Amino acid sequence: MPELPEVEVVRAGLAPAVTGARVVAVEVLDARSLKRHEAASGDFETLLTGERIEAAVRRGKFLWMPLAGGAALVGHLGMSGQLLLRTPDHPGDDRHARIRLHLEHPDHGELRVDFVDQRIFGSMAIDRLLPTSDGRTAGFSADVTGPWARSIPSQVAHIARDPLDPAFDDAAFVAALARRATGVKRVLLDQGVVSGIGNIYADEALWAVRMHGEQPAASLSRRRVRELLAAVRAVLQKALAEGGTSFDAQYVNVNGASGYFAHSLNAYGRTGRPCPRCGTPIVREAFMNRSSHRCPRCQRLRAGSRGGAVVTAATPPPPEVDRSLTAAARPTRARTAGSRARG
DNA sequence: ATACACGCCTGCTGGC
DNA sequence: TGCCAGCAGGCGTGTA
16 A cells, blocks of 8 residues: 555656656546546546646655646555556556556657556546645655746645655644644544655554554653654655665556565564564554554553653663664565566 | 544455 | 455545
8 A cells, every 4th residue: 555655656757757748648447536636627638638747746645747737637546556657558458447648758759657546545636736835845856946846736735744855844743743632643644744654654663663553642752752753754764765676667667566565564464473673472453444553562552751750661762763674674575566466 | 623433445355 | 165244544524
């Protein structure tokens, strides 16, 4: 399931191929993938056909391509979405292909972008661009000089900046947690507070700093919140670095699903298997209609230390983000695009 | 305003 | 073997 690193891999793979390309034809194979397209703004195919793509930009898990006409093509991969860059003659028998874009690029010639999405939690839409509320660059892209750089699609405007964004406000994040009367994991998953984090990387970051997901956010000291934020960044960057290796730049096989499942993980999906740190079996617990995974020994609920004396016994040891995520993960890492064929 | 349950979707898996 | 519940879960919406 694509979270920030996976979406960034897709964006980075897409960008060189689509930037400057013209949309010559659009095929909507399943209109359900347009559920976030506002019909009142016009027909999706009509609005998109003939447009020139200016860039590929990402904030959190949202991806968009500013168009020369001033609007943007917005994509969200949802649970199972992929944006696959293909040659025009690629077989069209993909069972879950929902939308197809036929592009003409001045340097690369004819290209096809297939939006493939099994569960249809993802979507594409044409949306208008609004100025960013803080006047800064809207998201991540290679080019920040275009007229669209400080503009964000209306349906992405409520999404917070992600932790890898240079404009992310650490102090505001600390303050936001102090205000929240809920568990820290819920806040990590709230895209209005910090974007890009899904269930997998939330569990991994919490494991890295030995924190219980139900720990009340407001009970955390500023220091602990900053440790958590650092762990989030480390986990995302580590995954991103791995994803970079799985991208086959030669023949643009842009693929959001290859990579991260089943490897590099210390807690997520490891129910019953030993915690890489202490050996205690990882437990799985119901959480918001899904699951949380944690080490019952390393990650316990603790008395809050915020605003009071630090309780020595409750002070966690320093996080071991790097060592655990690097060394433990490598042997099980999947290969690259080639391994994807197994499905 | 904030917190949380729910619906949207398909395909796979395990229990009976 | 077939059937069905459960699970995967991001995000918008509705409710309290």
